[in-house]
Amino acid sequence: MMRFWRKLRWRIFGSHFIVVVAGVTFLLLATEIIISNRTFTAIQPRLMALTQAENASDIELALLALQETYQNTLIFSLLIAAIGATLAGSVTSLLLTSGIIRPLEQIAQSSQRIADGHYDERIEISNTEELDRVATNFNQMAATLAQVEQQRIALIGNVSHELRTPLTGIEGYLQGMMDGVMASDEETFAYMYQEVRRLRRLVDDLQALSRVEAGQIPLHIETFDLSSVVERVVRQLQPQAIAQSLEIEMRCPGNIRAYADADRTAQVLVNLVGNAIRYTPEGGHITVTANLTAKRVEIIVQDTGQGIPPEALPYIFERFYRVDQSRARSSGGSGIGLTISRHLAWAMGGELSATSQGEGQGSTFYFSLPKS
Numbered sequence: 001m002m003r004f005w006r007k008l009r010w011r012i013f014g015s016h017f018i019v020v021v022a023g024v025t026f027l028l029l030a031t032e033i034i035i036s037n038r039t040f041t042a043i044q045p046r047l048m049a050l051t052q053a054e055n056a057s058d059i060e061l062a063l064l065a066l067q068e069t070y071q072n073t074l075i076f077s078l079l080i081a082a083i084g085a086t087l088a089g090s091v092t093s094l095l096l097t098s099g100i101i102r103p104l105e106q107i108a109q110s111s112q113r114i115a116d117g118h119y120d121e122r123i124e125i126s127n128t129e130e131l132d133r134v135a136t137n138f139n140q141m142a143a144t145l146a147q148v149e150q151q152r153i154a155l156i157g158n159v160s161h162e163l164r165t166p167l168t169g170i171e172g173y174l175q176g177m178m179d180g181v182m183a184s185d186e187e188t189f190a191y192m193y194q195e196v197r198r199l200r201r202l203v204d205d206l207q208a209l210s211r212v213e214a215g216q217i218p219l220h221i222e223t224f225d226l227s228s229v230v231e232r233v234v235r236q237l238q239p240q241a242i243a244q245s246l247e248i249e250m251r252c253p254g255n256i257r258a259y260a261d262a263d264r265t266a267q268v269l270v271n272l273v274g275n276a277i278r279y280t281p282e283g284g285h286i287t288v289t290a291n292l293t294a295k296r297v298e299i300i301v302q303d304t305g306q307g308i309p310p311e312a313l314p315y316i317f318e319r320f321y322r323v324d325q326s327r328a329r330s331s332g333g334s335g336i337g338l339t340i341s342r343h344l345a346w347a348m349g350g351e352l353s354a355t356s357q358g359e360g361q362g363s364t365f366y367f368s369l370p371k372s
């Protein structure tokens with residue numbers, strides 16, 4: 001019974017039914033009581049008069065009086081009973097519907113509060129199944145909105161923080177030259193140029209991030225040879241690796257065919273191999289392996305570098321996250337690269353994850369894609 005009552009459909013049906021039963025019961029009871037009462041007080045005296053009538057005209061008069069009393073009694077009792085039944089039905093209906101209307105009113109109020117920007121608003125779970133579901137979904141939506149709002153605030157904070165560093169640098173050089181404590185020579189301009197490039201890179205990364213997060217990166221999905229893309233990326237980054245005395249080893253058997261966007265795959269690989277180079281000290285070793293598994297193709301980028309501490313591992317794909325804030329910033333990283341890469345991997349139907357044995361133990365990144 002309780003289970004039926006928790007369903008809105010049966011609750012509304014049940015409520016109507018109870019209202020009808022209450023009304024009809026009141027009608028019958030009231031009619032019964034009034035008629036039996038009036039029978040005693042009004043109809044019986046008329047019947048007595050009829051039995052005592054002595055001639056035809058007296059009988060006729062008594063009959064007329066009886067008929068009138070009977071009619072009045074009937075109309076009066078029905079009228080009173082109908083008013084009573086309406087009242088009884090209305091009261092029952094009000095009591096029953098308030099249990100349905102109250103949660104709906106709360107939803108209306110809460111959604112208004114959320115529209116006004118109070119994202120901490122939540123609805124109490126009601127005792128009706130359908131409304132319960134609405135309340136649960138509503139609360140979930142409010143929690144997501146609160147999270148998005150928090151991310152938005154954090155993003156503005158992060159962006160302004162990131163912009164401040166190069167701007168402060170440029171301001172310092174300009175101030176120094178204006179005050180005459182710094183020479184307006186090629187060296188100073190080269191420093192300033194470095195900072196401007198950093199700004200430019202940051203702005204480009206931010207634009208790429210916003211596009212990839214909005215799902216606005218056009219993808220050209222096709223079957224392509226993964227090994228040749230890996231080779232191209234390694235060749236592109238080789239000079240950087242040589243400059244840092246790093247060795248890059250490639251383990252890519254030919255004929256591994258992926259079904260994705262070749263350029264975006266290369267972009268992710270540039271980020272992964274670039275990071276491996278950046279975070280591996282001189283003399284280190286980087287291995288890029290391509291594998292074919294049952295359902296996917298997988299590229300593993302492994303380095304013998306500084307590694308990632310276990311407590312940082314869950315965060316490295318978040319925007320602006322850097323394990324070592326100061327060191328990474330001086331090396332030019334903005335902490336957005338892996339965020340963009342993971343979104344690209346997801347957009348192509350793939351995955352990007354990382355493991356590391358800890359600091360100084362090197363890192364391994366796994367990048368999978370659908371196979372052809």
Ligand code: ADP
Pocket residue numbers: 271275276279303305306307308316321322323324328332333334335336337338339362363
């Ligand atoms: P960044 O531009 O700072 O490199 P990423 O999003 O590419 O930004 O990387 C985020 C952070 O993850 C880096 O700042 C670094 O701390 C860590 N990280 C990424 N790749 C490696 C790696 N191969 N070895 C060690 N740490 C890494």
